Structures are given as C-alpha cells and as structure tokens.
Amino acid sequence: xxxxFATSERWRALVLVVAVAACGRGREGRATGDAGxxxxxxxxxxxAPPPPRTGMAWIPGGAxxxxxxxxxxxxxxxxxxxxxxxxxxxxxxxxxPFPNEEGAIPRTNVTRAEAAxxxxxxxxxxxxxxxxxxxxxxxxxxTYEYGSSYRAERCNTGSTSxxxxxxxxxxxxxxxxxxxxxxxVWEWTDSPWGRGSERPLVAVRGGNxxxxxxxxxxxxxxxxxxxxxxxxxxFRCCSGPRNDAEVVLSVSRGDKLDAxxxxxxxxxxxxxxxxxxxxxRDIAEQKGFRFERQWVWxxxxxxxxxxxxxxxxxxxxxxxGIVVLRSTLTAPKVLAWVSSGHWAPxxxxxxxxxxxxxxxxxELGQFRRQVGYxxxxxxxxxxxxxxxxxxxxxx
Numbered sequence: 508x509x510x511x512f513a514t515s516e517r518w519r520a521l522v523l524v525v526a527v528a529a530c531g532r533g534r535e536g537r538a539t540g541d542a543g544x545x546x547x548x549x550x551x552x553x554x555a556p557p558p559p560r561t562g563m564a565w566i567p568g569g570a571x572x573x574x575x576x577x578x579x580x581x582x583x584x585x586x587x588x589x590x591x592x593x594x595x596x597x598x599x600x601x602x603x604p605f606p607n608e609e610g611a612i613p614r615t616n617v618t619r620a621e622a623a624x625x626x627x628x629x630x631x632x633x634x635x636x637x638x639x640x641x642x643x644x645x646x647x648x649x650t651y652e653y654g655s656s657y658r659a660e661r662c663n664t665g666s667t668s669x670x671x672x673x674x675x676x677x678x679x680x681x682x683x684x685x686x687x688x689x690x691x692v693w694e695w696t697d698s699p700w701g702r703g704s705e706r707p708l709v710a711v712r713g714g715n716x717x718x719x720x721x722x723x724x725x726x727x728x729x730x731x732x733x734x735x736x737x738x739x740x741x742f743r744c745c746s747g748p749r750n751d752a753e754v755v756l757s758v759s760r761g762d763k764l765d766a767x768x769x770x771x772x773x774x775x776x777x778x779x780x781x782x783x784x785x786x787x788r789d790i791a792e793q794k795g796f797r798f799e800r801q802w803v804w805x806x807x808x809x810x811x812x813x814x815x816x817x818x819x820x821x822x823x824x825x826x827x828g829i830v831v832l833r834s835t836l837t838a839p840k841v842l843a844w845v846s847s848g849h850w851a852p853x854x855x856x857x858x859x860x861x862x863x864x865x866x867x868x869x870e871l872g873q874f875r876r877q878v879g880y881x882x883x884x885x886x887x888x889x890x891x892x893x894x895x896x897x898x899x900x901x902x
Contacts, residue, residue: 556597557599557747560599560746562601562602562603562607562608563599563600563601563602563607563746564599564600564601564602564642564681564683564684564685565597565599565683565684566597566598566599566600566638566641566642566683566685567597567646567683568594568595568596568597569594569595569641569646570592570593570594570648571592571593571594571595571637571640571641571644571648572590572591572592572644572648573588573590573591573592573593573637573640573726573754574587574588574589574590574591574726574754575587575588575589575590575650575724575726576589576590577589577590577833577835578835578840579650579883580882580883580884581720581721581724581881581882581883581884582726582882582883583721583727583807583882583883584807584808584809584810584883585702585756585758585807585808585809585810586702586728586756587726587727587728587756588726588754588756593637593752595637595638595641595750595752596748596750597747598634598638598745598746598747598748598749598750599745599746599747600634600638600639600642600683600684600685600743600744600745600746601631601685601743601744601745602684602685602686603673603674603685603686603687603743604673604687604691604692604694604741604742604743605622605625605626605741605742605743605744607743607744608673609673609674610672610673610674610675611672611673612670612671612672612673613670613673613691613692613741614741614742615670615692615737615738615739615740615741616736616737616738616740617695617736617740617741617742618733618734618735618736619633619695619709619733619734620733620734622695622741622742623695623697625742625744626742626744626745629744630746631744631745631746632697632744632745632746632749633695633696633697633742633744633745634694634696634697634743634744634745635696635697635698635745635749635750635751635752635753636696636697636698636710636712636728636753636754637698637750637752637753637754638696638745638749638750639688639694639696639712639713640712640725640726642681642683642685642688643681643685643688643712643725644681644725644726645681645682645683646682646683647682649682649725650724650725650726651689651723651724651725652679652680652681652682652685652688652689652725653678653679653680653681657719657720657723658678659719659720659723660678661676661678661679662676662678662679662687662688662689662690662715662723663676663679663690663715664689664690664715664716664719664720664722664723665715665717665718665719665720665723666715666716666717666719667715667716667717667739668690668691668692668693668714668715668716668739669691669715669739670691670692670738670739671691673686673687673691674686674687676690685743688712688713688725689713689714689715689722689723690715690723691713691714691715691741692713692714692739692740692741693711693712693713693714693729693737693739693740693741694711694712694713694714694740694741694742694743695709695711695740695741695742696709696710696711696712697749698710698753698754699753700728700730700731701753701754701755701756702730702754702756702758703756703757703758703808704730706730706732707732707733708730708731708732708733709730709731709732709733710728710729710730710754711728711729711730711731711740712727712728714729714739714740721882728754756809758808758809759808759809760805760808761803761805761811762803762805763804763805763806763856763860764802764803764804764805764854764856764860764863765802765803765805766800766801766802767800767801767802767803768800769799769800769801770798770799770800770801770815771801771813774801774813774815774832774834774839775797775798775801775815777838777839778798778815778830778832778839778841779796779797779798781830781832781838781839781840781841782830782841782844783841783844785844785846786828786830786844786846789826789828789844789846790819790820790826790828794819794820795819795820796817796818796819796826797817797818797819798815798816798817798830799816799817799818799851800815800816800817800852801813801814801815801816802814802816802854804831804863804880805860806860806861806880807860807861807880810880810883811834812831812832812833812842812880812885813831813832813833813834813839814829814830814831814832814854814863815829815830815832816828816829816847816851816852816854817829818851824849825849825850825851826846826848826849827846827847827848827849827850827851827852827867828844828845828846828847828852828867829844829845829847829852829854829865829878830843830844830845831843831844831845831878831885842884842885843878843885843886843887845865845876845878845887846867847865847866847867847868847876848867848868848869848874849867849868849869849870850866850867850868850869850873852865852866852867853865853866853867854866857877861879861880861881862877862878862879862880863877863878863879864876864877864878865877865878871892872892873892873893874890874891874892875890875891876888876889876890876891877891
C-alpha cells in the first residue's frame with residue numbers, strides 16, 4: 508500500500524466536522540478550535556455509563572483530538588484531520604474483532620453491508636471511524652493504543668496483516684479496554700471516506716503493514732469500496748446511539764514545485780535565525796550568507812513546504828545550500844538543510860513529487876543529492892557523483 512501539515516498562510520485544509528445531536532441522548536457533538544490534547548475528564552462532568560454489556564468496553568464521552576497535529580510525526584496531511592478536537596458522547600465497543608471471542612480467528616471476507624448485518628443480529632452496529640479512533644487513543648489521546656511512542660512488539664505491527672487468534676498480545680490494548688485494534692485484520696467502519704476521493708469509498712481502520720510506525724497509529728485509515736471483500740478485512744461492533752461526527756477533509760493541491768524569483772523577505776529573515784548547526788558549520792568560513800531564491804514544494808495534498816536557497820562568500824569560495832521549512836501560524840519550522848557545496852543550488856523534481864534532486868558541486872566536481880518527503884519529515888541523501896566510463900584501449 509502507498510504510504511508515505513495546515514502549513515502555509517495561503518491555504519488551509521478545510522476540515523468540516525459535522526456534529527449533530529445524538530438521537531435520544533441530548534448531547535451535541537462539536538469541533539473546537541483548540542488542537543491540544545485533552546483528557547476526556549476535562550470536558551464537563553463524567554458521563555455515567557449505562558448497564559454493562561458482556562464482552563464490550565465502555566468508551567466514555569469526551570474530547571477526541573482527531574487526526575494528527577501538523578507538528579507531529581508521522582502524519583499523512585492529505586488523509587488525516589490536523590488535530591481537531593471533536594466532542595463525542597459515550598458508547599460501547601466490542602473488546603475484540605467479530606466474533607468478539609478471545610482466542611477466536613476474526614471473521615473476514617465480508618462486505619461492509621454484511622458486516623453491518625452481523626452486528627445488527629446482536630443488537631449492535633458498526634462503529635464510526637471517529638468512534639474507532641476515540642476508543643483507540645484512550646483518555647489521553649495517545650498516538651498508539653498503548654502510548655505515544657511506537658513499539659512494534661506491542662501489537663506485532665510492521666508486517667503484512669495476517670490472520671491470528673485474538674487476545675494473545677496482552678499489551679495491544681487501549682486504556683479504554685478494546686484489544687487487538689492493530690496488528691491483525693483491518694476493520695470496516697460506518698463512515699464514508701471523506702477525503703476528496705471521486706469514488707464512493709468507506710473508511711477502514713486498524714490492520715497492519717510493513718510501515719508499522721505509520722499504519723499502527725490510531726489516526727491511520729484507508730479507503731475501500733463497500734462492496735469489496737478481502738481476507739484481511741474484518742470488523743468489530745459498537746452499541747449505543749451513533750456519534751454523527753465525521754471526517755470531511757478538503758484536500759488542497761497545486762503546482763508540485765513552484766519557483767519564485769526572489770524570496771519572501773520576512774520568511775528569509777526568520778530562516779536565517781533558524782539555521783541548524785549543520786548549516787552553520789558548512790558556511791562557518793564565509794560571511795554574508797543570504798537567501799536569494801525560493802521555491803514552494805507541494806509533495807502531497809495539504810502539504811506546502813518552503814525551500815530557500817542561498818550562498819555566502821561569492822567572491823572568494825562560495826558556501827551554498829538550501830533550507831526546507833514548514834510555515835506555521837507562529838514561526839517557521841526548519842525540516843532540513845542541504846549543502847550544495849560551492850555551487851548555487853539547482854532543484855529538479857523527480858517523477859514522484861515527494862522526491863527532489865539538488866544539484867551542486869565542490870572540489871571533486873558536480874554531485875546531486877536526493878531530498879525526500881517521508882510522512883511529514885524531510886530526508887536528505889548522500890552526494891551522488893557520475894562514475895566516469897572506462898576509456899577504451901587502443902588497438
């Protein structure tokens with residue numbers, strides 16, 4: 508599967524959280540502008556749970572920090588809400604995937620409608636994707652069900668999803684009680700894939716994949732056709748009035764690499780004060796470093812990075828490079844510095860817009876370096892040089 512922040516003053520991901528009063532509960536789901544994590548207990552008085560249901564965990568009402576904040580890693584800006592707070596009322600969720608029996612093999616190879624019917628037979632329903640995320644993140648809005656740091660062994664994530672009996676990994680558990688939400692099968696939800704897709708897809712949560720640090724997060728989701736069946740897609744059931752809040756994410760796109768003749772002066776001035784130690788070492792012998800050019804790099808939807816290039820010591824021995832930044836509402840954040848040696852940097856985009864090539868040169872000649880976008884961060888490759896062809900021997 509393909510895997511690979513609101514970032515610029517010129518655009519924002521428009522996240523609309525539709526929150527309608529829950530039928531018969533008198534509670535209203537709503538989104539607030541505060542994106543900071545909040546335990547459920549901080550939103551009003553505790554919600555009294557209804558009578559217990561066998562094999563189900565009570566998920567109390569409270570604040571879900573939906574998606575991933577722009578300054579967190581890893582993150583998929585074109586698929587996840589940017590840390591919006593959503594208030595949900597309480598509900599019950601099955602402890603395990605259907606048939607919700609410890610030690611059982613999860614039921615798979617069912618369509619979304621078939622999964623919903625099997626839940627209805629037990630006087631239950633499919634969970635919405637934000638209910639699923641709330642149950643996974645727990646009262647403290649963790650990144651993973653077991654905490655905020657990735658630990659592959661907790662849910663055996665980092666491999667292809669496979670069938671296995673439930674309940675064996677005791678550490679793969681949310682603080683609210685549900686278990687095995689990752690590491691095994693993907694799970695149907697009762698929510699549309701509201702990420703701007705032209706196809707009528709449904710949100711699927713949980714599962715497993717080789718990119719465990721990314722896929723094992725509570726905020727991760729994929730879209731699938733509701734009529735599809737797969738041996739690695741199952742479901743679990745919820746109970747109680749449905750929370751109507753949904754993910755509706757407007758995905759903004761534009762030119763993948765947009766060059767500007769001169770850099771934005773306030774941004775350039777801020778970037779000079781944020782140069783990392785690596786950049787300071789590269790230009791230590793030269794004074795007067797200044798930015799002379801700017802690009803806007805859009806590696807994926809809803810992600811707009813600023814690339815500034817500059818040099819110092821042009822009349823003597825130039826020291827040049829680029830800095831990649833993410834604009835925020837407060838101050839820019841430097842994601843990477845890449846030296847281009849003595850040459851003024853030249854940028855070219857690869858076929859995949861998540862990869863750029865920087866061309867530079869030093870005493871040994873021309874080189875290129877790959878600048879890659881990976882789940883919200885920027886990686887920098889080593890110098891690559893052309894290998895000279897061996898000369899043909901004269902006959």
